[in-house]
Amino acid sequence: MEEPAKKKQRIVNEDDDENEDELITEMERFQKCLLTQCLCGIPESSLRKPFAGTNPTRSTNNTVAVNDRRNGSVLSEWEPDRTLEFISCLQLLFDLAIKQNTRGLMCSRVADVCDALTRNEHGIIDQLLDLSCTSNKFVSFTASRALASFFIITKENTEESWLERLTQSLVNTNSPSQMLFTLDVVKRVVEHKDCEIHPLEDADNSMLPTNCNTLVVSDPESLDSTAVKAMCVKALESKWTLLVAKFDAILGSYTPQHESAVITFLDLWESIISVKANLSVIDTKLFYSQLDNLVLLLNTNVPGIIWRHLLGLFNEVLCYGSTLALQDVLPDEPCSLAHLIVRAVKDWRLLDGLPYRHGSGRFGGGSGEGDRPLLQKLVLLVLKSVAVTVKETRSDTSDSSLGSEAEDLDADMAVIERSIREVLRQLDQCVKCLMPFHPEMPLSQWVVQMFHDQDDFLIEGMVCSLDVAVGLFYRGPPQNELAHMLSPSLTFVQFVRAVSHDPDVLLDLLVSNETCFLLYLLRFLKYVRRNWPEFVSCCGRELDDTMTVLIRLRLAIDRLVSKALFPYNINPVLRLLEKCESFYEGNIDN
Incomplete structure (x- = not known):
């Protein structure tokens, strides 16, 4: 005969299993309805059951507490497969809400559930944040995506405490996976594009069922994610100096385990200052500083993939064709970066450290055609740096009709011309070592062949070359190779x-x-x-x-x-x- 205590425990276990099965069934039902883009088919009494099931029971009774942990009332203690299914369902909900909000017509039940989660009624957001510490990379990746989508749909109603907790973890942790989790969340929010419905998307796939209780979204502000982007950037701002120092140290003694975190950090930095992010100059001014140390990290100890992302960041700071070329007075930060890159090429042999991996070139052995996109980024960066340097010098003495100022300009430009000539000579030599260009072909011609497959790079490179020529040849073409090189x-x-x-x-x-x-x-x-x-x-x-x-x-x-x-x-x-x-x-x- 079964002992009373064991019988009670068996009954409790069976009851727990039934509850767990019921929760899984509710989740599957919820997910199927989401795929139809409508939750009206779920009764009000069942609508939030999948989320309510994650609430940890706060009890002082040891038996209940043990059972709670075994059942996995807390997301971080669930089995990975079940956690992934649950978070994927959240992701589906948030992405559906974003898409419906963009089209201006939402299922009212979808809106209700999102509102409840926005108010954190079920504590799910805190539990998603807890998953930054998980050792399961699949759970971590899925949770970071869901959290980013949640912030985008929540917009200005996002709690600052969530962002503070998220960004503070970057400073506190040395775990590459935990840093990657936070960086990925912020990056996805900053890079989000409002109204990103693909023009070729099948219209039938966007139709709500005929029996759906719809909600018309007429507020134009509901489409604008600028507020939450600014909140994310603001949360990073107070920690930025410490964060840059941390990644400087990581890059200074680089190991492959940090690769994903470093790349995501550099991409996030580039996204914050990108004109495409549509953030104000005031919000992003701090993020244009502290770049100098990164230039010094462009050496043979850093792998090509990190070079690529560093160059992407520098090229975004020197956004010549879209911004700097149109400004009368250039900001100090891009000018400082341009000066440093010009000096690094001229005096520190920056180009020699490029990990191009060309079989016949001087930058490493092996076979193959080399990393052409990496070379393109470096060439464009040097051209931008030269153009910014020339433009800044010209704008410092804008009225060359006055005698003394004209003499000062001539003296300054003579110094600049010597530096530019040496930088472009080294660039020309580097490119011809790595690319099959004729030895006599001048930069003014190979710049077109270098970027023939990248329209944006090509045109910006041509603008830079033109502006450098115009800036240096204001008294007429010089009597040296520059006239031909920059024609x-x-x-x-x-x-x-x-x-x-x-x-x-x-x-x-x-x-x-x-x-x-x-x-x-x-x-x-x-x-x-x-x-x-x-x-x-x-x-x-x-x-x-x-x-x-x-x-x-x-x-x-x-x-x-x-x-x-x-x-x-x-x-x-x-x-x-x-x-x-x-x-x-x-x-x-x-």
């Missing part, structure tokens, strides 16, 4: 060759907002207007072909303008094209 006309001729003399490519670049081609073309045509004989000389036998491209481009723009189809005022470019055409006609007559 804007040679660059343009090479560019129209690369696009097979097709004016439609130029028109597409003008209409698109993905590159700074408008800025480039406007500045290049002004250069041609001032230096027509030099343009003719550089074009040589290709003058007719090159001008045919520009004339056909003008005609195509004219047609769009006459139908009011051009997306912005293109008249300044049209006038310059007409001026070049008149020069050309006069050239033919002569």
